[in-house]
Amino acid sequence: MKLDKMTDGKQPDSSQLKADTQAALVATHPCFSKEGHQYARIHLPVAPACNIQCNYCNRKFDCSNETRPGVVSKLLSPAMAARRFVKVKQHVPETKVVGIAGPGDPLANPKATIASLKAIAAADPDVHLCISTNGLALIEHLDKLLEVGVKHLTITINCIDAEIGKNIYPWVYFNQQRLRGRAAAQALIDQQLLGLEAAINAGMLVKVNTVLIPGINDHHIESLAIELGRYGAFIHNIMPLISDPAHGTYFGLMGQREPSSEMLGAAREKAGQSMQQMTHCQQCRADAVGKLGQDIDINSLENVEPALPPHIRVAVASKSNLLVDQHFGYATEFQHYLITENSIQAEANFSWQQYCGGDEQCNDDKANRDLNQLAHFDLLLCSRIGLAPRQELEDLGLQVDTHYALRDISDALRQIQQQMQSEQSNQHHLLVANAANAGCGGKECS
Amino acid sequence: MALSITQACIGCFACKEVCPKNAVTVAEQGFMIVEHRCDECRSNTNGPQCGQICPVETAITDNQGRALNPPGSLSGIPQKSHVIAMTK
Secondary structure, three states: OOHHHOOOOOOOHHHHOOHHHHHHHHHOOOOOOHHHHHOEEEEOOOEOOOOEEOOOOOOOOOOOOOOOOOOOOOOOOHHHHHHHHHHHHHHOOOEEEEEEOOEOOHHHOHHHHHHHHHHHHHHOOOOEEEEEEOOOOHHHHHHHHHHHOEEEEEEEOOOOOHHHHOOOOOEEEEOOEEEEHHHHHHHHHHHHHHHHHHHHHOOOEEEEEEEEOOOOOHHHHHHHHHHHHHHOOOEEEEEEOOOOHHHOOHHHHOOOOOOOHHHHHHHHHHHOOOOOEOOOOOOOOOOOEEEOOEEOOHHHHHOOOOOOOOOEEEEEOOOOOOEOOOEHHHOOEEEEEEEOOOOEEEEEEEEOOOOOOOOOOOOHHHHHOOHHHHOOOOEEEOOEOOHHHHHHHHHOOOEEEOOOOOOEHHHHHHHHHHHHHHHHHHOOOOOOOOHHHHOOOOOOOO | OOOEEOOOOOOOOHHHHHOOOOOEEEEOOEEEEOOOOOOOOOOOOOOOHHHHHOOOOOOEEOOOOOEOOOOOOOOOOOOHHHOOOOOO
16 A cells, blocks of 8 residues: 555645536536536446456346346447437437446456447547446556546445455455455455555546445444545545345345444444545446436337437458458458448548468467457458457447458448438438347346 | 356356457357367466356356356355254
């Protein structure tokens, strides 16, 4: 821990963020300010994987009439997430905040999270982007988050004492291994505090969530809040544990009790000595939409008036520059076209580091090649493509199409445009992203 | 030599995120490990990465069908076999 670097009682962030910019950041955010409730937020469920286990979470459970964090009905690919945002924004113009909160940990799914945030920022530069993380991988990804414009961050820190943490986190996946017991809690706490410090120094507005667990961390809340104050966290949100046995969580099954409202009030009062407290949290799901406490049923919007993509960005892998005749793995550049309802426009070729080395035996060092760079395309045309890159691209929201193999590029583009026009009139999406859906975050509850 | 994913899988993508061989794929039937890519992380002293991060017991097995994370190893929830019946 780097506490000695901090000066006592000082809030280092106040010098970093000008007061008025900070006020503007806070005022329109329903999760950072009570007054923000007139604005709406949307949580995009693009991040299913998690790198830790908490005893109050059961990832197996997903029932549509349940509302609690960590739970989600259906996963979205980044492209679908951007489309959902555009659609919701049309219906609920007060939507000012886009958050990624799981259902796992956003930073355990860095590719999907960053790709989604980028896509949202491109669709609406004014929207606030935020993520809610357990903090384990925050340091590693902080630069990327800043780069895409994330200014609001929530870190869930339940304790800063590993003796307490070992009763909250049965395991933590860190440095390529599953840690357990005290070592797990210590690794998590160390990373959380490093991340907290770095994020505050970078000028982010950081909210800290703490789950109040009677008999486990309730006696520790005051000292936790003092430390958070020293670090310069912006606001502290103490939430009551939810431990309904029906949810199948460890705490639920083991009979861990929930805090009474008096207990919660007392904890907030004590912590309030050193940290500004947030008291209006609704503990939303990872796919919540709308104003706090007035959630919108996304399915009712889905059928009303689908947002139509105004254009499609197409990447074409071609050897001959005439036909769609190159295997994705051997392409060193892609032709780049922008198709709208009325035009097909050629843009500068996109150069690319060849995906496959062409070794006799395909060894998978290419797994590291960053397909994210292609994420701004909507559609990829090539003659053939391997299963792994196809899937990864589809996860990024790219539709991959090999049906036009060995056909004329201009014919293919025209056909896509026609399809777009007819779909446009049918009020349907042209691109049906399908990959991320297959990973069922939405199993029926049993 | 390859690991497998069983029906216990909840489809959370965690193994796919950490597999160094990109061997985990999503098929129509669910998550699968592409056999010829998986080397069970032989060179990693921490062992198979999918097994290290998977949050569900019995979801990943070795080629003998043995679970990398057997029942009771992750959740800490007592198994029935460990419960001693009370005498009346």
